[in-house]
Amino acid sequence: MVVFLYVVGYIYIDSWPEELANLSVFENLRVIRGRLLYNGAYSLIVRNLSMSSLGLRSLTEISSGLVLLEANPNLCYLDTVPWTNIFRNSRQAILKTTNKPQNVCEKEGHVCFQLCANAECWGFGPSQCVNCSGLLRGNDCVESCNVEEGEPREVVDKGQCIMCHPECMLQNGSQTCFGPSAEQCVACAHYRDGTTCVKHCPSGKKMDSFVPVWKYADKDGECQLCPVNCSHS
Numbered sequence: 001m002v003v004f005l006y007v008v009g010y011i012y013i014d015s016w017p018e019e020l021a022n023l024s025v026f027e028n029l030r031v032i033r034g035r036l037l038y039n040g041a042y043s044l045i046v047r048n049l050s051m052s053s054l055g056l057r058s059l060t061e062i063s064s065g066l067v068l069l070e071a072n073p074n075l076c077y078l079d080t081v082p083w084t085n086i087f088r089n090s091r092q093a094i095l096k097t098t099n100k101p102q103n104v105c106e107k108e109g110h111v112c113f114q115l116c117a118n119a120e121c122w123g124f125g126p127s128q129c130v131n132c133s134g135l136l137r138g139n140d141c142v143e144s145c146n147v148e149e150g151e152p153r154e155v156v157d158k159g160q161c162i163m164c165h166p167e168c169m170l171q172n173g174s175q176t177c178f179g180p181s182a183e184q185c186v187a188c189a190h191y192r193d194g195t196t197c198v199k200h201c202p203s204g205k206k207m208d209s210f211v212p213v214w215k216y217a218d219k220d221g222e223c224q225l226c227p228v229n230c231s232h233s
Helices: 104-109
Strands: 011-013 042-047 066-070 092-099 135-137 140-142 154-157 160-163 192-195 194-200 203-204 212-217 223-225
Touching: 140 223
Parallel strands: 011 042, 042 066, 066 092, 135 160
Antiparallel strands: 135 140, 154 160, 192 194, 203 212, 212 223
């Protein structure tokens, strides 16, 4: 997938594949800088397309220029985008002409997902919310994380569901981890080497000193150094 974090100039689109319902190739686009404007005025132009939503879920800033959305007969979700928060100066505005009437869109069910904060979104579904009223798993707004049940087991960090490390042992009805690393498990699924949960104890692994380290698992599943007089194959 092509990843666009920002565009220096402008975006002008008047032709698009019929099978694509939105601008999904630009879903990672964060900023349109508008240092060069179309006709000296526009930083984003979408016209004469059959798509049903813009789908620019990562766009948080249009630094300069106007937005023109024109003659898109199926285009919905134009009033659910907080354009004033995206614009960076008072001279910017959005011009919407001859698109699908937004009241018709709502009657047909083209509304934001229920967990989109302030009913603001770029399109249909949990991945198109501007912000979540609940929690975020990947790109999707969700009601809860799999903290004490469900798989994969997760931990909540800054409003996001973060997956526990695979070496964490699933706990029944309680938290499995405190973060995403193998050092943040409540208990290890296999063995513990120092503070880290591992699948196997080191066997001839070169550590910081570049000297091979050999360890074995004791009865408690803790990795212990082999005695110096052991012979290693």
